[in-house]
Amino acid sequence: MPTEVPCNTCTECCKTNQGLFLHPEQGDDVESYAHRVLTDQATGTPVFLLAANPDGHCVYLGLSGCTIYDRRPILCRTFDCRKHYLILPRQDRDNLVRLGLSSRAVFNAARARLKTLSPEERQDCKEKREEFFS
Ligand code: SF4
Ligand code: SF4
Structure with missing residues (x-):
């Protein structure tokens, strides 16, 4: 859940x-x-x-x-801004901000809430990031 x-x-x-x-x-x-x-x-x-x-x-x-x-x-x-933040590499986050598709404020809001994700959800984000971006 x-x-x-x-x-x-x-x-x-x-x-x-x-x-x-x-x-x-x-x-x-x-x-x-x-x-x-x-x-x-x-x-x-x-x-x-x-x-x-x-x-x-x-x-x-x-x-x-x-x-x-x-x-x-x-x-x-x-x-879910938290997962969005964790899955995207920094360069991609910067590009989204530059293109107007997201904002620095969204990523700041996400960062402030990262601790509210469960360890399992954080791990899932990490795996997705490795799968999509490495
Ligand atoms: S205000 Fe607009 S962008 Fe925000 S939740 Fe409502 S419909 Fe979505
Ligand atoms: S950026 Fe703000 S409104 Fe959007 S999902 Fe995160 S906490 Fe909610």
């Missing part, structure tokens, strides 16, 4: 503009969200992103957090 991310009042994920992907292939009903469509330059296929305000914050981020919490997209339900 994975540990829940103890987000508390953190909402950094909701402020990453280019990182707010919708995944219709995993059940997201794209048309039910304010969104924009980009084209994947490599494949020519459409990519769907939650609409963001000019400051890069998701349009559904309110003063007290997500205003559509019960129907938030799959990425918002499943993303």
Whole structure:
């Protein structure tokens, strides 16, 4: 059973503009969200992103957090910044920040919560990192 991310009042994920992907292939009903469509330059296929305000914050981020919490997209339900941090090598984390696909604040939030992962989860992340990046 994975540990829940103890987000508390953190909402950094909701402020990453280019990182707010919708995944219709995993059940997201794209048309039910304010969104924009980009084209994947490599494949020519459409990519769907939650609409963001000019400051890069998701349009559904309110003063007290997500205003559509019960129907938030799959990425918002499943993303675990701690595992994301542990699996990615530093250079890849830096690249994501540079491309606007994540933010330094997300990785800082992750680092502050690493101790809340179980030893088994940490080991699993380590193995994935070795599998994908060595
Ligand atoms: S950055 Fe981590 S702690 Fe902050 S909202 Fe995202 S998943 Fe939660
Ligand atoms: S839908 Fe909600 S949880 Fe997802 S990015 Fe927007 S405000 Fe955050």
